[in-house]
Amino acid sequence: MTYLDYQATTPLAPEAFEAMLPWLRDQHANPHSPHRPGRAAKAAVEVARDEVAALLPPGGRVVFTSGATESLNWAIKGTGGALVTVASEHAAVLDTVLWASRNGRNQTVLPVDHYGFVDLPVAKAASWPDTGLFAAMLVNNEIGVIQPVERLAELAHAAGALFLCDAVQGYGRVPIPDACDLVAISAHKVHGPKGIGALWIRDGVALEPLLHGGDQEGGRSGTLSPALCAGFGVAARLMADHRDADAAHVERLWSYAIDRLRGWTVNGSTEHRYRGNLNVRRDGLDVNRLMSDCRDIAFSAGSACASGSGRPSHVLRAIGLSDAQARSSIRLGFGRYTTEDELARALDTLVAAADAQFR
Template sequence: MGKLIYLDNAATTKTAPEVVEAMLPYFTEHFGNPSSVYSVGSSNKEVITKQRETIAKALGAKTDEIYFTAGGSESDNWALKATAEAYESKGKHIITTKIEHHAILHTGEYLEKRGYEVTYLDVDENGIVSPEAVEAAIRPDTILISVMFANNEIGTIEPIKEIGEIAHKHGILFHTDAVQAFGQVPINVDEMNIDMLSSSGHKLNGPKGIGFLYIRKGVKIRSFVHGGAQERKRRAGTENVPGIVGFGKAVELAVASMDDRIRKETELRDYAIARIEKEIPYCRLNGDRTRRLPNNINFSFRFVEGESLLIMLDMKGICASSGSACTSGSLDPSHVLLAIGLPHEIAHGSLRMTLSAETTKEEIDYTIDNLKEIVAHLRSMSPLYEDFMKKQK
């Protein structure tokens, strides 16, 4: 095909030209510190408020419920650590799942070392956590439930509204890591009973290094970064004005194009899944078949090692991944795939492809044509596959 085929949009996305254009003046002309009293700085405070309004509207939230951060991982850390500190007099128990992003899991481990208890719930074979299991795990000392909106590896969308209802029925705060979902699928924080929500700009064609934490008005949560009075005294530090402007523009574009993108990406996703299942034997679709992000395709191929698969795809100009970009280079199989019941040897042969609005059917066909050849080639060198095939005869 002679060009780069980028199928790793869950890891990061290309910054949209309109976003870059919107950001540029805030590096050179409108470079002032928003906390300054003179106009070249103070005018940027109004610009920040405008972006806050854009993001809040996309969530059905209030403008002053949006707090800018450096990204999704910071937002996740803030939600868990600051809630734990603020509500420790009520209890020290937190509920989450085994398939969360490591920004949640590792923060849970951090809190456990400091005397908190964290329950990590199982999921079913499609990666869905049962609302009944969430409710059964609640204790008198439970202060927070944190369940991701959609899984970053297998794309499964969780029953967020139902879990939020359960949390509120028991007077417990509910946080969701929506880094993969915000801007990709509709979210309304009131309708879905969400108290806190994390997001990151670079997952929806915005810049890196910017994110936000939605905090429902009335939620008692402590400051996370101490210093100045920025972000209404909850997150100190001079605001990343170009990043905030870029994030706001990216959200504006995402909202305007969402319906068309969902339709197009779902169609291409299902086409790719159908071709792979029909043309490549001994493969398994990971994640729920219908309750999944429109752009997510995740397969495990038996008798294939995932890293070799990725290297050979890269040689054909195809960018994909085996799971979360945050665990790239790890020799351990994906914790998500293990949690849905895959044995180690099958989990190691996984491939995640995540589409964008720019992905074409021609690119999908080229990718799957090459994928078939690469899987066949790798299996031809596998003694396990050879033994397996002998037993089938």
């Protein structure tokens, strides 16, 4: 099986796995307990917190959560005022904003252009009365486009609002601007374990709790897993250590894929984009048939969170594609553990299977 679905999840780094093992096998203490084993577990959590924070802006704190979905829900539901977001955001943002609007908060959803960027003149001209929060994604999970987050944060601050950055796909790969007030991240997108994420909260920003209970994380309740924290911490450290090598490797894979997929159309900007995300279409392609014919390749027809819905991608529709064009698109995601040889073999198989549909 060739794995080309890095936007859905990434392979667990061996080093992260090894860091988790002692806390799964031998050291089972609760990190919130005052005895010696509990303090040792607490120390492991704090080491991990520092490692995760090293890739985030200064002047804030990292709060561990169950994942980015919880982080985004907490950031949106924990603030007040009207909400502004973008049409190409992840469902964890759009659905939460919709929920909030049904509970009395006004919402504005800004459009994106053909390349996937927020239309800044439209954003500037938008009505922002009583806006409390502007939420936007750093790197789009479906088309890889890098939004001008710093400029968007400036718009939010000019309106007196906080700025929430969904940095799930960009964390450790694309610099996160210091202008952000809240940043949501997830471990399993950076070769860490599933089931843990974090919300970075700028100093001085106060959120209403989403979960009530023991307040173990200072605003977030629930017992932390030292194993998951340790795995996240090591994965974050590796993202920092391997940043340049990973970027160069992804660039080589991107260049090869673009060359091999001549005749296919790239969805979204090819310039301001994370290169490990390649979303392409071939008009008239039956993607379901392609996936059936290429069962030894793991790739996507859209966001994993929307798989099985039967609806065309809202992101591809937001950039102006028709339903038919959206349904003829595939997403290939690759990264640190993808070899050039396996990518070449997978692309040969995909292209041959697609060509067979048009004979």
